[in-house]
Amino acid sequence: xxxxxxxxxxxxxxxxxxxxxxxxxxxxxxxxxxxxxxxxxxxxxxxxxxxxxxxxxxxxxxxxxxxxxxxxxxxxxxxxxxxxxxxxxxxxxxxxxxxxxxxxxxxxxxxxxxxxxxxxxxxxxxxxxxxxxxxxxxxxxxxxxxxxxxxxxxxxxxxxxxxxxxxxxxxxxxxxxxxxxxxxxxxxxxxxxxxxxxxxxxxxxxxxxxxxxxxxxxxxxxxxxxxxxxxxxxxxxxxxxxxxxxxxxxxxxxxxxxxxxxxxxxxxxxxxxxxxxxxxxxxxxxxxxxxxxxxxxxxxxxxxxxxxxxxxxxxxxxxxxxxxxxxxxxxxxxxxxxxxxxxxxxxxxxxxxxxxxxxxxxxxxxxxxxxxxxxxxxxxxxxxxxxxxxxxxxxxxxxxxxxxx
Numbered sequence: 001x002x003x004x005x006x007x008x009x010x011x012x013x014x015x016x017x018x019x020x021x022x023x024x025x026x027x028x029x030x031x032x033x034x035x036x037x038x039x040x041x042x043x044x045x046x047x048x049x050x051x052x053x054x055x056x057x058x059x060x061x062x063x064x065x066x067x068x069x070x071x072x073x074x075x076x077x078x079x080x081x082x083x084x085x086x087x088x089x090x091x092x093x094x095x096x097x098x099x100x101x102x103x104x105x106x107x108x109x110x111x112x113x114x115x116x117x118x119x120x121x122x123x124x125x126x127x128x129x130x131x132x133x134x135x136x137x138x139x140x141x142x143x144x145x146x147x148x149x150x151x152x153x154x155x156x157x158x159x160x161x162x163x164x165x166x167x168x169x170x171x172x173x174x175x176x177x178x179x180x181x182x183x184x185x186x187x188x189x190x191x192x193x194x195x196x197x198x199x200x201x202x203x204x205x206x207x208x209x210x211x212x213x214x215x216x217x218x219x220x221x222x223x224x225x226x227x228x229x230x231x232x233x234x235x236x237x238x239x240x241x242x243x244x245x246x247x248x249x250x251x252x253x254x255x256x257x258x259x260x261x262x263x264x265x266x267x268x269x270x271x272x273x274x275x276x277x278x279x280x281x282x283x284x285x286x287x288x289x290x291x292x293x294x295x296x297x298x299x300x301x302x303x304x305x306x307x308x309x310x311x312x313x314x315x316x317x318x319x320x321x322x323x324x325x326x327x328x329x330x331x332x333x334x335x336x337x338x339x340x341x342x343x344x345x346x347x348x349x350x351x352x353x354x355x356x357x358x359x360x361x362x363x364x365x366x367x368x369x370x371x372x373x374x375x376x377x378x379x380x381x382x383x384x385x386x387x388x389x390x391x392x393x394x395x396x397x398x399x400x401x402x403x404x405x
Contacts, residue, residue, distance in 0.1 A: 013377045015387065016398040017362045018370040022242035026393040028234065029249045030226035031383050032057040033257060035083070035188065037224050038065055039195050042087050042166045045069045046094075047199065049219035055250075056224060060381045075101040080108060080329055080353065080381060083159050085136065086116055090163040093125040094170060095142030101130065103137035107353065110135060111327050116160040119152045120145075123171070147171025147214065151178040154208075157324060158185035161210075162192040168212035169201040177210045184324050186298050187258025194256045198222065226250030228259035229301050230383045231280065233359045235266040235273075236305040237393065238282040240312055240366035246282040246393070251275075258299045265294070265302065269309060290315055297321025304336055304360035311340050312367040329354040329381075336360075348372040355381040362390060372400070 037057035044051060056062065061081035068076045068088055076092075078084045085104055092100045103109070114134040117127050126141040147168065152160060161179065168175035183189070193203050193210070200218035204211050231248050238244045251260075253275045263273045263280075268290045272283045290310070294317055296303055303322050310316065325332040330352035339349050339361060349371060351357040355378045365371045379386040387397050 012375055014372060014374045014400040015376040016370055016372050016396075016400060017365045017390070018396045018398075019366050019394055020396070021394060022240075022366055024237055024241045024244040024246060024366075024393045026389075027247040027249065028389050028392060030230045030251065031059065031385065032224040032250075033227040033229075034059045034062055034382050035191065035227075035229070035257065036195065037062045038083050038087060039162065039166060039192055040222060040224065041065050041069055042091055043195065043199050043201075043217055045091060046167065046170050047217040047219050051219040052221040054221065054223040057227070057382075058384055060384075074099060075103070078102065078104050078108075080105045082108070082111060082328070083162075086113065086157070086159045086163045087166060089113065089116060089127070089138060089140065090120060090167045092140045092142060093120050093123075093127060094145055094167050096144045098142045100140045100142070101137055102140060103130075105353075107329060108136055112156070113138070113160075115153050115156050116163055119150050119160070119164055122150050123147060145171050147173035147175050149176040149178070151180055153181050154179040154183035155181035155323075156184070157327075158183070158188045161189050165189070165192050165196065165203070165210065165212060168203075169196065169215045169217060172214055174214040175210075175212045177212075179208045179210070182297070184297055184321070185258070185300060187256075187261075191256045191258070225252045225255060225257075227382070228255060228257040228262065230386075232259060232262045232266075232302055232305045233363060233383075233386075234282060235262050235271055236309045236360065237363045237366065238271045238284055239266065239269045239309050240363055241284060244282060244284050248280045248282065250278055251280045252278060259301060261299055262302060265306065266309075269313065269315075288313075291317060293318045293320065295321040300325055301356070304332060304356045305363075307336050308340070308360045308364055311343075312364055330357070332356070343368045343371075346372075349374065351375045351378050353378055355379050355383065359383060359386055362386075362395070365395065 032055045034057045040053050061084050064078045064081050065084040123145045128139045130137045130139050270285050270288045272285050274281045300322050335352045349361045358373050358379050
């Protein structure tokens, strides 16, 4: 057996970003939702019949997950994809009679996974840590898991819960999942349950317990909507522009994505948003009334674009519910604070191999003038066309070489 490794090599790219007019008028075809795409790939792999997924995300994470799910190799490297790693861990644990080593980047090997592994082990899964206790890589021997009752801490990662739920319908006894503690990113759990329901996976959520009965997923073709998380960077651009008319294609007003709450949050920063069919149109107004406190527990991915926006408009509210960001691609709280300080000095921004760092800081060129973004290639993790789309909005992107860096 070979080794399944998706390694996408990008040369290191440092870009200088600027915008002279500060007026942003453009139409953007947003990328497909990575979160929906990754969940659909797991459901597709668990379904007894194949089905077509239209508009599947072309992000690094989704490409890595798709390659891993279609490979017969023993060693799987998912790179930096946290959701992919967690979803695969649950899926591979159900593949009876097969052995796998699942690994990732150096940062992935620092990200805790003990809560998910413990929950799967309580269902009978055979999973061992190959290097350090509590973190990847993992050795997984697939088994016929029976299901039953388990408990998991909801304050660590909603992806652990989603990973368990996605395999639940295929377990002989289904799953009775009790969630302890304060639940983070709750909309993402609801997204998982909604997608499961689309394919016949019925569930009930009462109090702190989710129950999924054993059943077969039912094949049906499905089209992935655009990514609301990607839209948040355009909300930031709208706030920082002199004026704007930004049309974001492919967004659903009835979306199951939690980040659609960006419309309400950025409304308090002077962004008007109106739907026309499946296009969201952003314009700028002067009605700014941002609260002194905001809780992002349900939508922590909004932190970076929101924090950068607030810094630029000299607003410093207390932001709560962001504790899980310390265990992302980087410690996002520390990284943002370190790089914001540079906006009044070097304006050379490090991305820490975090796609959201690059995309959150680039719009700040509207406020602070030309900014340099190092390792700009990281955006391919979720939004591969981000730099091209910025050019549509009038931004100037100047690639640096060793001679002009």
